[in-house]
Amino acid sequence: xxxxxxxxxxxxxxxxxxxxxxxxxxxxxxxxxxxxxxxxxxxxxxxxxxxxxxxxxxxxxxxxxxxxxxxxxxxxxxxxxxxxxxxxxxxxxxxxxxxxxxxxxxxxxxxxxxxxxxxxxxxxxxxxxxxxxxxxxxxxxxxxxxxxxxxxxxxxxxxxxxxxxxxxxxxxxxxxxxxxxxxxxxxxxxxxxxxxxxxxxxxxxxxxxxxxxxxxxxxxxxxxxxxxxxxxxxxxxxxxxxxxxxxxxxxxxxxxxxxxxxxxxxxxxxxxxxxxxxxxxxxxxxxxxxxxxxxxxxxxxxxxxxxxxxxxxxxxxxxxxxxxxxxxxxxxxxxxxxxxxxxxxxxxxxx
Amino acid sequence: xxxxxxxxxxxxxxxxxxxxxxxxxxxxxxxxxxxxxxxxxxxxxxxxxxxxxxxxxxxxxxxxxxxxxxxxxxxxxxxxxxxxxxxxxxxxxxxxxxxxxxxxxxxxxxxxxxxxxxxxxxxxxxxxxxxxxxxxxxxxxxxxxxxxxxxxxxxxxxxxxxxxxxxxxxxxxxxxxxxxxxxxxxxxxxxxxxxxxxxxxxxxxxxxxxxxxxxxxxxxxxxxxxxxxxxxxxxxxxxxxxxxxxxxxxxxxxxxxxxxxxxxxxxxxxxxxxxxxxxxxxxxxxxxxxxxxxxxxxxxxxxxxxxxxxxxxxxxxxxxxxxxxxxxx
Numbered sequence: 001x002x003x004x005x006x007x008x009x010x011x012x013x014x015x016x017x018x019x020x021x022x023x024x025x026x027x028x029x030x031x032x033x034x035x036x037x038x039x040x041x042x043x044x045x046x047x048x049x050x051x052x053x054x055x056x057x058x059x060x061x062x063x064x065x066x067x068x069x070x071x072x073x074x075x076x077x078x079x080x081x082x083x084x085x086x087x088x089x090x091x092x093x094x095x096x097x098x099x100x101x102x103x104x105x106x107x108x109x110x111x112x113x114x115x116x117x118x119x120x121x122x123x124x125x126x127x128x129x130x131x132x133x134x135x136x137x138x139x140x141x142x143x144x145x146x147x148x149x150x151x152x153x154x155x156x157x158x159x160x161x162x163x164x165x166x167x168x169x170x171x172x173x174x175x176x177x178x179x180x181x182x183x184x185x186x187x188x189x190x191x192x193x194x195x196x197x198x199x200x201x202x203x204x205x206x207x208x209x210x211x212x213x214x215x216x217x218x219x220x221x222x223x224x225x226x227x228x229x230x231x232x233x234x235x236x237x238x239x240x241x242x243x244x245x246x247x248x249x250x251x252x253x254x255x256x257x258x259x260x261x262x263x264x265x266x267x268x269x270x271x272x273x274x275x276x277x278x279x280x281x282x283x284x285x286x287x288x289x290x291x292x293x294x295x296x297x298x299x300x301x302x303x304x305x306x307x308x309x310x311x312x313x314x315x316x317x318x319x320x321x322x323x324x325x326x327x328x329x330x331x332x333x334x335x336x337x338x339x340x341x342x343x344x345x346x347x348x349x350x351x
Numbered sequence: 352x353x354x355x356x357x358x359x360x361x362x363x364x365x366x367x368x369x370x371x372x373x374x375x376x377x378x379x380x381x382x383x384x385x386x387x388x389x390x391x392x393x394x395x396x397x398x399x400x401x402x403x404x405x406x407x408x409x410x411x412x413x414x415x416x417x418x419x420x421x422x423x424x425x426x427x428x429x430x431x432x433x434x435x436x437x438x439x440x441x442x443x444x445x446x447x448x449x450x451x452x453x454x455x456x457x458x459x460x461x462x463x464x465x466x467x468x469x470x471x472x473x474x475x476x477x478x479x480x481x482x483x484x485x486x487x488x489x490x491x492x493x494x495x496x497x498x499x500x501x502x503x504x505x506x507x508x509x510x511x512x513x514x515x516x517x518x519x520x521x522x523x524x525x526x527x528x529x530x531x532x533x534x535x536x537x538x539x540x541x542x543x544x545x546x547x548x549x550x551x552x553x554x555x556x557x558x559x560x561x562x563x564x565x566x567x568x569x570x571x572x573x574x575x576x577x578x579x580x581x582x583x584x585x586x587x588x589x590x591x592x593x594x595x596x597x598x599x600x601x602x603x604x605x606x607x608x609x610x611x612x613x614x615x616x617x618x619x620x621x622x623x624x625x626x627x628x629x630x631x632x633x634x635x636x637x638x639x640x641x642x643x644x645x646x647x648x649x650x651x652x653x654x655x656x657x658x659x660x661x662x663x664x665x666x667x668x669x670x671x672x673x674x675x676x677x678x679x680x
Contacts, residue, residue: 073469123658123661124661125657125661126610126611128413128469128610129604129610129653129657130657132597132600132601132604132653133650133653133654133657134650135597136597136601136646136649136650136653137646137647137649137650137651137653138650139643139646140643140644140645140646140647140650141647143641143643143646144643144647148641148643244643253415253473253476256469256470256473257470257473260470266467266469266470267467297484298481298484298485298488299481299484299485300481300484301477301478301480301481301484302477302478302481302482302484302485303481304477304481305474305475305477305478305481306478308474308477309474309478312466312470312471312474313460313464316464316465316466317464317465317466318463318464318465319464
């Protein structure tokens with residue numbers, strides 16, 4: 001148990017360091033950054049905002065991590081968010097309760113996941129293409145549901161999911177941390193996580209080894225659809241309306257980025273949901289530091305792009321390999337030549 | 352003789368002809384030169400960018416940055432023409448060299464740092480869009496007599512259709528793209544790279560040079576598309592052409608190019624563009640359909656073409672090797 005914890009810590013250490021650096025930048029440009037107050041029965045503070053605003057990306061990257069671990073990718077999550085938000089808003093506007101709306105949105109998300117999963121697992125279509133179909137068509141479907149307008153609603157229960165608090169903590173934070181914990185335990189306390197990794201490393205041999213890869217593949221896309229649906233409901237609830245055009249726009253890219261910053265290889269295999277979630281927090285902290293620094297908003301995207309490129313370059317296999325050689329040669333200078341010869345490092349194939 | 356690799360291209364061409372005939376039978380006025388000319392003019396920038404995207408996809412990569420590069424080019428031209436006395440032709444040359452360098456830099460990062468094209472071009476997409484914002488967040492109008500001159504260049508066909516310069520540029524780009532893909536060493540290298548980087552390397556394909564050239568080509572064509580788009584709208588706006596990369600990818604896939612790389616046709620992409628333009632024209636002619644049907648129909652078409660390709664590859668590989676290929680992704 002303690003050993004497993006240490007292994008996890010070692011795995012997520014780079015992400016934690018990057019997060020700490022970005023948070024420190026936040027503190028430097030805005031000294032009150034870490035101040036958290038309790039007012040009007042809820043927590044206030046910039047750090048709380050980072051966790052709260054990061055909720056949609058964090059939710060998406062839970063499912064996305066699993067999909068990417070199977071060597072797949074899910075481009076449709078942003079569109080699924082729009083569809084789920086539109087469904088929830090439509091149900092509430094038609095007079096149903098928030099529970100029904102939530103169940104409706106989740107079912108629609110699961111249906112989208114099933115569609116993607118069947119295309120990938122049974123029709124054996126390349127994941128990037130299979131999910132592109134829903135990415136292109138999804139916003140059209142969402143607009144079909146909202147009939148081209150922004151559907152606004154006043155249902156307290158539904159709004160609570162996006163803008164409310166439980167015991168002073170904003171609901172979205174509880175939802176993403178809760179869901180992240182459940183999925184992490186679900187895949188790590190059972191063999192599921194290992195089976196998912198096996199598919200990502202080599203699907204053919206995983207099947208020969210007796211893994212039902214088709215069912216597992218469909219399941220990871222189902223989880224991704226489920227997470228996207230919850231994220232869509234939260235985003236809709238936050239603005240008290242479903243915007244088919246802009247809800248979750250480009251969030252699939254943020255989610256994929258979070259997974260990559262989390263050190264997961266786009267080529268599948270080993271994954272860490274915790275690291276991806278920290279990646280989502282890093283992205284949100286980068287957004288926050290740009291806002292708090294008071295620079296003109298025009299610079300937001302350029303700075304974000306440069307920070308992301310820097311993070312990616314640091315994590316790229318080539319740079320990692322170069323650092324490894326550097327460290328090994330520095331160590332070998334202190335050792336005997338015969339020992340040093342054994343230290344020639346193997347080239348890493350994956351990130 | 353019809354080879355099975357040519358079948359997707361044939362199906363795309365047939366789909367376009369059948370769809371055009373159906374549209375024409377419902378709305379006879381759609382068969383005029385006016386509609387055809389507009390089809391070319393309205394989709395000129397998309398067509399040019401799709402040529403570059405075809406090369407990138409045949410090589411097994413993807414370029415998500417093109418939409419942002421088009422917007423950047425437009426804003427750059429507008430700001431340069433507003434603030435300096437530079438001649439538009441000089442500005443064109445300047446912006447083209449910038450976008451080529453931008454694409455080449457992305458290609459170099461992809462090759463030398465061994466990073467997935469998806470992530471690198473995603474960062475490039477943020478960067479180009481961000482640079483466009485930095486230049487100007489407003490829509491900047493372009494008023495220059497040279498622009499008026501370029502816009503006045505058209506050939507008026509019988510029936511009232513105006514074939515403009517931008518449409519001709521698109522057709523030329525496709526023509527040159529086709530020659531490059533099928534008749535040059537570079538084109539062969541692109542196909543080889545898409546077939547498998549390892550194999551290509553063993554065959555002696557210069558991987559670094561080819562990868563950098565592919566993304567430089569895509570960046571340069573996105574720059575050219577940006578110039579054409581600025582001629583089309585007479586303005587530069589940093590929020591313009593959001594999501595064009597998706598339209599370009601969709602056109603390439605509908606045109607019969609496999610997203611796995613290795614097979615595809617520049618000519619197919621041309622018909623992919625025409626099919627997408629036709630859907631929009633039909634919706635305009637119909638008048639009662641809402642614009643969101645465009646997205647749904649394009650999504651459906653994408654699905655149909657992917658299934659067709661899948662069926663074809665399955666039919667051709669299943670005959671040859673029945674056992675070994677069962678789990679290839």
